[in-house]
Amino acid sequence: MPSGVPDPTSVVRSEIRVAGDQWYLDSYGHSGEAQQALINREALHRLGAWYHVAAVYDGAEFRNYVNGVQQGSARVRFAPQKAGRTSIGVRINRVDYFKGAIHLARFTRRALPPSEFLPVPSR
Numbered sequence: 329m330p331s332g333v334p335d336p337t338s339v340v341r342s343e344i345r346v347a348g349d350q351w352y353l354d355s356y357g358h359s360g361e362a363q364q365a366l367i368n369r370e371a372l373h374r375l376g377a378w379y380h381v382a383a384v385y386d387g388a389e390f391r392n393y394v395n396g397v398q399q400g401s402a403r404v405r406f407a408p409q410k411a412g413r414t415s416i417g418v419r420i421n422r423v424d425y426f427k428g429a430i431h432l433a434r435f436t437r438r439a440l441p442p443s444e445f446l447p448v449p450s451r
Contacts, residue, residue: 338409342383342392343424350374353399355383355392360407366392366400378431380448386439396442 339358344351350372356365366383373379373394382393391401416433417426431449 342381353392353394357390357406362404362406364390364402364404368399371399378449382445384439395448396445
């Protein structure tokens with residue numbers, strides 16, 4: 329693939345999966361030959377409240393969190409992300425729109441520990 333052209337197979341996403349009146353986090357990464365889903369159907373959260381959701385990759389381990397509590401993790405070797413596009417609230421192909429509100433999104437150059445996550449907004 330030429331330099332500067334977005335890699336369509338390079339993906340990092342987090343989505344919620346609704347189960348009745350609750351939800352669980354589904355995070356997915358795919359870069360180079362590596363791909364990994366983090367899903368914990370037992371870690372349920374009630375609908376209708378604000379949450380902080382994070383996906384973190386430190387070069388060796390992919391982890392996801394809800395309100396600073398780890399939901400899943402896996403050791404994986406992702407290739408570095410290259411130039412690409414970002415979509416918040418909907419998949420990049422404009423399907424599966426999020427039905428809710430997003431207060432803030434932040435991307436950092438390093439993997440943050442939960443102690444450095446942003447606080448959950450209050451209503």
